[in-house]
Amino acid sequence: xxxxxxQQLSKSYWVYQKREGVRASLRxxxxxxxxxxxxxxxxxxTVEQGEFVAFLGPNGAGKTxxxxxxSGVLTPTAGQARVxxxxxxxxxxxxxxxxxxxxxxxxxxxxxxxxxxxxRLHQHIYRIDRAQFRQTLDELTVLLGVTKLLxxxxxxxxxxxxxxxxxxxxxxxxxxxxxxxxxxxxLDVVAQHNIQRFLKYYQxxxxxxxxxxxxxxxxxxxxxxxxxxxxDGRIHYDGSLSGIVDxxxxxxxxxxxxxxGQDPTHLDRFGSVVEVEPPKARLRVExxxxxxxxxxxxxxxAVEDVAVEDPPLEEVIAEVFLQADDAAAAAATAALPAGPx
Amino acid sequence: xxxxDFALGTLMRFLxxxxxxxxxxxxxxxxxxxxxGNAAVAGYSFHxxxxxxxxxMVSRAFSSMPGLASGIALQIRNGEVKKYLVQPVDLLGFxxxxxxxxxxxxxxxAALPFALVFFLCQRFFVGPWPDGLQWTCFVLALxxxxxxxFFLEACIGLLGFWFLEVSSLLFVYMLFNFFLSGHMFxxxxxxxxxxxxxDLLPLKYLAYYPAAVLLGKVPRDxxxxxxxxxxxxxxxxxxxxxxxxxxxxxxYAGYGG
Numbered sequence: 044x045x046x047x048x049x050q051q052l053s054k055s056y057w058v059y060q061k062r063e064g065v066r067a068s069l070r071x072x073x074x075x076x077x078x079x080x081x082x083x084x085x086x087x088x089t090v091e092q093g094e095f096v097a098f099l100g101p102n103g104a105g106k107t108x109x110x111x112x113x114s115g116v117l118t119p120t121a122g123q124a125r126v127x128x129x130x131x132x133x134x135x136x137x138x139x140x141x142x143x144x145x146x147x148x149x150x151x152x153x154x155x156x157x158x159x160x161x162x163r164l165h166q167h168i169y170r171i172d173r174a175q176f177r178q179t180l181d182e183l184t185v186l187l188g189v190t191k192l193l194x195x196x197x198x199x200x201x202x203x204x205x206x207x208x209x210x211x212x213x214x215x216x217x218x219x220x221x222x223x224x225x226x227x228x229x230l231d232v233v234a235q236h237n238i239q240r241f242l243k244y245y246q247x248x249x250x251x252x253x254x255x256x257x258x259x260x261x262x263x264x265x266x267x268x269x270x271x272x273x274x275d276g277r278i279h280y281d282g283s284l285s286g287i288v289d290x291x292x293x294x295x296x297x298x299x300x301x302x303x304g305q306d307p308t309h310l311d312r313f314g315s316v317v318e319v320e321p322p323k324a325r326l327r328v329e330x331x332x333x334x335x336x337x338x339x340x341x342x343x344x345a346v347e348d349v350a351v352e353d354p355p356l357e358e359v360i361a362e363v364f365l366q367a368d369d370a371a372a373a374a375a376t377a378a379l380p381a382g383p384x
Numbered sequence: 385x386x387x388x389d390f391a392l393g394t395l396m397r398f399l400x401x402x403x404x405x406x407x408x409x410x411x412x413x414x415x416x417x418x419x420x421g422n423a424a425v426a427g428y429s430f431h432x433x434x435x436x437x438x439x440x441m442v443s444r445a446f447s448s449m450p451g452l453a454s455g456i457a458l459q460i461r462n463g464e465v466k467k468y469l470v471q472p473v474d475l476l477g478f479x480x481x482x483x484x485x486x487x488x489x490x491x492x493x494a495a496l497p498f499a500l501v502f503f504l505c506q507r508f509f510v511g512p513w514p515d516g517l518q519w520t521c522f523v524l525a526l527x528x529x530x531x532x533x534f535f536l537e538a539c540i541g542l543l544g545f546w547f548l549e550v551s552s553l554l555f556v557y558m559l560f561n562f563f564l565s566g567h568m569f570x571x572x573x574x575x576x577x578x579x580x581x582x583d584l585l586p587l588k589y590l591a592y593y594p595a596a597v598l599l600g601k602v603p604r605d606x607x608x609x610x611x612x613x614x615x616x617x618x619x620x621x622x623x624x625x626x627x628x629x630x631x632x633x634x635x636y637a638g639y640g641g
Contacts, residue, residue, distance in 0.1 A: 056638070056639050057639070111466075114469075114470050115469060115470065115637075116466050116469050116470060116637060117637050117638075118634070118637040118638055132637060134469060136472040139470065139471060139472040140472050143470075144470045146466075151467055151471075168471055168472060168473045169471075169472065
């Protein structure tokens with residue numbers, strides 16, 4: 044039985060457009076211009092219990108909107124969703140006790156109070172029994188190494204420490220499903236790594252289901268076996284991280300080390316040149332032409348060393364995003380009414 | 385943690401009253417002496433006026449909700465209201481409990497300076513000591529004024545779902561509140577036909593009414609009726625706040641937080 048099921052989920056809303064200048068401001072007092080934003084356009088997705096899924100996508104792709112729909116903050120324009128057999132936007136307490144949403148820096152903690160007090164409040168909001176609460180809190184604080192910081196006002200914590208506290212607050216009621224919106228945004232490498240390690244451990248131990256959005260490929264590669272690429276409100280890819288390269292990149296990167304005295308010019312006969320730094324050169328070669336190009340290269344030059352690699356994941360994903368953007372722009376142009384306006 | 389703020393805030397509560405008392409002292413001085421029984425404005429002698437201000441201060445201690453409306457509107461604007469959609473907790477119930485806790489904590493400490501001021505000013509309380517019925521109605525009116533103040537301001541804050549910025553609206557409300565609740569002067573001094581209108585509004589329960597009950601300005605056979613109509617207002621604003629919250633959340637969820 045799937046724990047999360049989305050069918051043709053869509054969300055559009057209208058945003059107010061403000062033009063520049065005093066005249067436009069006056070005009071907007073009487074007539075307002077609105078523009079429709081189609082944040083999510085028909086997403087189908089099924090997630091099984093215990094999966095750790097990453098949403099990748101450029102800013103404004105619809106990742107956060109999807110998480111908001113799943114946590115009941117937004118009502119969709121069309122489509123259906125079930126999370127643990129609940130419809131999220133009905134906001135039943137029975138559902139709300141079983142999941143948690145962590146949104147980057149939006150804190151659920153009380154700014155002026157020590158985190159401990161916010162946790163106590165959560166204990167009562169979620170009706171966690173006292174012994175259970177103590178045990179969970181001890182476990183989480185030890186795992187995240189923040190036991191000594193519980194008595195300190197939240198505003199005096201560092202960004203990384205605060206994020207850890209946010210995670211603790213979200214996990215106190217032992218949610219079965221966790222939505223994480225950019226949990227490591229703005230953190231330094233060490234803090235990122237700590238959070239990753241914690242999430243990995245916790246997810247494996249408790250077998251909870253986690254949906255995560257992030258811009259850091261490190262987060263994704265460390266944590267998630269399954270990746271969903273969302274761009275322009277649609278799903279462009281759903282599969283393993285390594286599968287992205289196979290699917291979207293028709294190229295390989297060939298790195299050559301030429302023998303001394305060889306002139307690395309005219310390499311562009313073989314593929315597009317990425318960089319030349321004699322005696323080294325890097326080429327982008329269409330995948331199906333790689334064997335032929337290799338033979339020709341070895342023929343034409345005295346080569347000391349050679350490597351054929353997949354292009355870096357970030358690059359491939361950036362390319363996917365760009366393609367999605369172009370497609371969206373083309374669709375938007377096509378949708379414009381014909382004739383002078 | 386905020387000891388300084390507490391001490392200063394409590395002190396400042398009494399300051400406006402002192403200036404108002406001096407103002408009225410000057411008024412009564414010009415129209416015929418500030419001694420009891422001499423001159424009267426709308427049935428209030430100078431001593432009555434001072435007693436009224438002290439008691440209306442007590443009403444306002446219950447009914448005033450500093451930062452409630454603006455706080456709700458701010459939470460809507462910066463998206464913090466999401467917390468109440470995601471977590472199994474009700475915004476209005478949560479804020480109400482927070483207010484109760486705040487008032488209890490604040491006034492359990494501030495009771496001391498309040499008591500001191502009343503002790504020092506006891507000579508201004510002329511006339512017969514209020515009887516049991518008056519005391520009961522006074523206490524009930526105070527409790528109801530707390531609820532009325534809370535839900536009235538909550539409604540204004542919830543307008544934030546539609547307007548995002550409610551501060552100017554809040555300013556207008558505060559202005560009306562200042563004059564029509566009896567904060568500025570006893571409402572018996574409002575001339576007709578305005579008095580009839582003010583009497584119909586719920587604002588009078590926020591400051592004037594409890595004080596008037598204890599000072600014997602409300603006829604005995606009107607005491608229960610007055611409380612009942614205060615109850616009705618409380619219910620009206622509870623229902624209104626509930627409806628506004630439900631609609632507001634629907635709008636918020638529809639338009640994207």
